[in-house]
Amino acid sequence: MSLLKYTIRRFLALIPILFGVLLITFVMTRALPGSPVLSAAGELRGESQAQYIAKLEERYGFNQPVLVQFVKYLRNLFSGDWGESLSVHRGATVAYLIGKAFPRTFEITILSMTLATVVGVNVGIISAVNRNKLKDTVIRFIALSGVAIPIFWLGLLLQYIFAFNFGWLPAGRYFSASLEDLEIITGLRLLDSLLLGKLDYFWDTILHLIMPVFCLAFVFIAGITRQTRSSMLEVLELDYVRTARAKGCKERDVIRKHAFRNALIPTITVVGLSFAGLLGGAVLTETTFTLHGMGWLVVAAINGVDYDIINASVFIMTIIFVTANLVIDLMYGIVDPRIRY
Amino acid sequence: MSHSQAVENGEDIRLEEEAYEGALLTVNHLAVDYPIYGGIFMRRIATVQAVRDISFKVFPNETLGIVGESGCGKTTIAKTILNLVESSKGEIYYKDVRIDNLLKKNKYVRQKVQMVFQDPDASLNPRKKIVDIIGEPLRNLRGMRDNTLIRRRVLNLMLQVSLKAEHLDRFPHEFSGGQKQRIVIARALACDPDVICLDEPTSALDVSVQAQILNLLQDLQRKFHLAFIFITHDLSVIHHIGHRIGVMYLGLFVETGTIDDIFYNTQHPYTRALLSARPAVSEAEKQKKIILEGEIPSPSNPPTGCSFHPRCQEKMLPECNKESPHEIIISETHHVWCWKYN
Amino acid sequence: MSKIEIKQKYYRPEGFENQFNEILTTYNKFLVVPGKKDEELEKRDFLYNRLKSKRKFYTKLNNPLTKVGIVVVLLVATWAFFAPWLSPYAFRLVAVKDPNSADYLPPSALHLFGTTKFGRDVLGRLVWGARASLSIGLVAIVISSVFGVIVGIISAYYGGILDSIIMRLVDIIMAFPGLVMIIIIVSIYGSNMSYIMLIYGILGIVGYARLIRGTALQEKSRTYVEAAKVSGSRDWRIMFTHILPNCITPVIVAVTFDIGGIILSLAGLSFLGFGDPRLVEWGTDINIAQRQIEYAPWAAFWPGFAILLAVLGFMLLGDGLRDALDPRLQEKN
């Protein structure tokens, strides 16, 4: 089957998944205790509050059956209207809020995943080649600690050491309060500041990003290292590696040319899924460093029972996840010619 | 030894049955297709015709050899007889009972038709003890529940295939290839079968072990009047153990006959090539090599006409690549499918 | 050949009867009775075992990292089990409010690791906290592995429409962002300990179902399954006595890893403030102490360290188990 047909088939298979996710999220949000309009009622008390709430519920259609609301929501969703925030940032549209939060998440994700992939793959290979030696044991131990460490705790430790104790780095947020007024071009602060040529903004953002990026990268380096190591070990035992040695290949070439590409396949999965997971928002890291990205947004929305934000962001996270899966499968085909669609 | 005593010792309990003279197993025009799925909606886009049209009979005390190269459908025949694969056409009879879609339900037929698989390593569950492996058919098909009785019967079977008593409680990985194959044979014998399909039982074994197994099989056949369907690609083995042979190519017989017919009165060009390609071990057996060009075509897209014609070195007739050849009867036992003899 | 001749040959193969009786009268009478053993046989077995080295599995586990893992897991389990004896303060004092002490005291002889909010002893909470983490982790893992294995094997064995439906459901649940989903559910049902156990357990089923389905599909195509069919085994028997034991190894490894994973995820949940507030739990401690990190770092440091230790223990153990159980690595050497 051709690549195109395969992709189409996979996209068709996505429809029921996305629909299912939307439906489940929608029903679950409606089951959340409390009402988004409660906070909107603000200072009002007693009779007037009840009246006001009823009025709002009437306006947003919350008094209708869930399924009717769902159909209405679906219609709006596909016509581009993602709804508006009721409690997190009252009055703002969901599209605006996500448009503001997503680039931030994206920026951190790109930085930390690049770092994690480069370091993880290389360290994994080193570990596999020196199997069961001291180097390998140390790497394995560090990698396992990376998987086992609570990321928020690591963040707090770093904050305590570098921000409070030494005062070298800012403790949280994206930028210093004085440098907030950056024009938005792409939404990625690092890129924007470079495009505008404002190096002080650029440097400021970098300082703010060092700790969260390191935190995330540390955790993902661990995963990638472990996967690379184990698949590399497996590949190094295979017959064609022996053939390569019999040909007279140097050990370095055996690893780089013959073993590495074959060992890459399981690593792609780990990298891809971590990437997708991060794009959906690193809830814990963003909370620790008070970075207002996707993860922070969705938690705030759940706390504030903000229906539309929850729905939209879960929907986006799901789309990212399934697309990443699809891309991973397509990547397999590029790396491994045996896979044909 | 009385009946009850026999049962106690876990001996064969089939005392009152008559010896059967007719064909134990009859296969008529068997065809097996494997579907290939594809396209956007994963619909059936093609079929692999593993077996296209095969008919044969097996009698007691007899070994029928099915010979062919990999991918010609020989294993599929055995699996279809055992109902591990569904047939798309044709009938299979055990004695006069039609069994091609019955086997799953009928315990009796399962007892009577058994199978030995190619790779003894893979056909033993690595997590089970030998006593449980050989006792499995006894539990399932004979309904035996008493552990002591089962162990006794299993011990009996193991002695039949020259395994020792202390092997009862060991796991398969503790045995050598030959011993594993003996275990598999003992399992097949557990319920006194009439017919055993042997799917390349010796191809995974060394020469000296192969000889042990072949002798064992011959002994067992003599002892229990078994009928064997012996599937192999090794002509010397089938020459030694077989009585009748069918040579297969791409899901069809190209030549059937007795050992004498096939080996010393070869008719079909493919059989001739197969015979000559077999490496000889003495001057007496050495033949002029016929080196066939190319490889076996894919069974999902067999050549038109005689499926052997693209590699045939004797093709002479225009029909060869147009129509598949008819069955030509050379003698009562010797049949060949080739346009040369039309 | 007359029928009588055939019968004679058939039922009394030459030499066999004698051979059989002889063996029966010597030591084999013990063999046919399950569980009994003969002295001479045992001698032979001993010689035999000298060859195959039964200790293989244990020697595989004999790796420094794995040993550390085992020790840590035992340590945490001891804390959890003997918490009332090991904790310097009673549950009431560390769970609610210690009237004799002040908030955020630095480490001292009285409070080895200092105190946290409401004057509660950090060390005491550390010891008691192991209970919550371990019990939630264990219960959840039992739920998810048992049901996951059943669902996965059925799905793999029967295939077809049933498999498609199950796998689509799995896809949907897998596609959800995990932590967000748990937070939403916790918000709906309230953060009760038993609910949290159930949520983790049920969501985990999906992963195990997929894991075991993968290996079961491979095992299903192995010859011994066909051999079992030929031996007349029914479907359920093939699934649970033939296929299951052969694909349980990755589940054992995954269980070890996942206990660690659940403890970690639970800590994250409590850190975000969605944990059970009545529970003494490490994540909650960090949540409480994070605002005081600048002034009382010990209050956040120790619970985090405990999480790291417990999770790392399970991960090290899982890693060691995987090396020891992985057949691909085992066949080499």
Next chain:
Amino acid sequence: MKNVKDMSKTFNNLDISGASQKMTKNDVKPLLIVKDLHTYFFTQEGIVKAVDGVSFTINHDEILGLVGETGCGKSVTALSLLKLIRSPGEIVSGEIFFDGIDIVEKTNEEMLKLRGNIMTMMFQDPMNSLNPVLKVGDQVSEVYLLHQMEFLKDELQKAKEKNSKLKENLKRMKKELKTCSPEGAETLKNQINAIKQQIKFRITINDIARREAAALLDRIGLPNAETIVNRYPHELSGGMRQRIMISMGLACNAKLLICDEPTTALDVTIQAQILDMIRELKRKLKNSVLFITHSLGVIYELCDRVAVMYSGNIVEYGTVQNIFKNPQHPYTQGLMTSIPRVTRESRAQELTIIPGMVPNLIFPPSGCRFHPRCDHAMVICKKIRPELHEMPNKVQVACHLFNKDKSGEEYRKLTEEEKQEDVL
């Protein structure tokens, strides 16, 4: 045949011509001498004595067969020759001289230059032995890149010169085009287009290597070699893959080709093709082959001499004709009689078998390793390991049966119980 000519031509510049071959012919020294090789594997269960005192030689222009059952140490012997034994395995003692080079003393760096160049090895399973993610052409050309760099550089230089000449031509023609008449312009344009197609934008050494690889595959008789170099291994059939493995061995025209069961995974007809090909190539190239197999038939058809291995030792060693006509060692005799023969007379006879099974290599039987399965086992067999003795028909046999003086308690026949004493 055109192919033959081509081959000898190209191999001339690879320094293996008929002339140099003749010179070595006069030299009676064998190509490979293996003396008392011991290769052990130090595993957790114990020391696996996979190869325990193996000696043999391979002459120039000869095929030596190494035959034995599974686990008798054939493959380990072959891997030892290339020093490809990996941890926990180790060559414990012994000497390997290849063309005067002491292999055992060589460091790994030095071995890199020998492997794939003057001695090469092909493995049993061609599916797993070829890298699935690299194109066939890349895998074959890698051998050139590793060992024939000088040759490739020369070729590259030539190709570049040709390219620049073509470019000059093109420039000249373009100039002419401006001045010439309309009729002539038409033909000139065609010529220019033709040249344009020949000019390569950039020629790298990889291109040259790939071109050589395609040429090699073509010589070996693979149809459509040009397209096959751009295929992946999984797209080829088993026979083709095995041919590609052979071609990798021939790329540098190695003096010694070690074939580790190359036909075991193949069908009989394909096996016949491959054997035919090895025979042909050997005839043309006059290199030596160490052919490892468990099939006596293949040995008989292909080899000049044969060494029969049993449990890490060579038990019989001599020319194929002599050994197959008159096997001396009880094990070889047993092997010979356990093969079913295809003759009318042999059908009626039952196969004589070797009882028992191959011993465990961690605790091998004392003395002669075959004694527990041997019909002629004597007391001495249990105590002393027999050395290879030259027999009257030039066959070397390791067996106490052929000792001159066979009197005394030492030569009493063993009973069954005594034989099985230390066997588990």
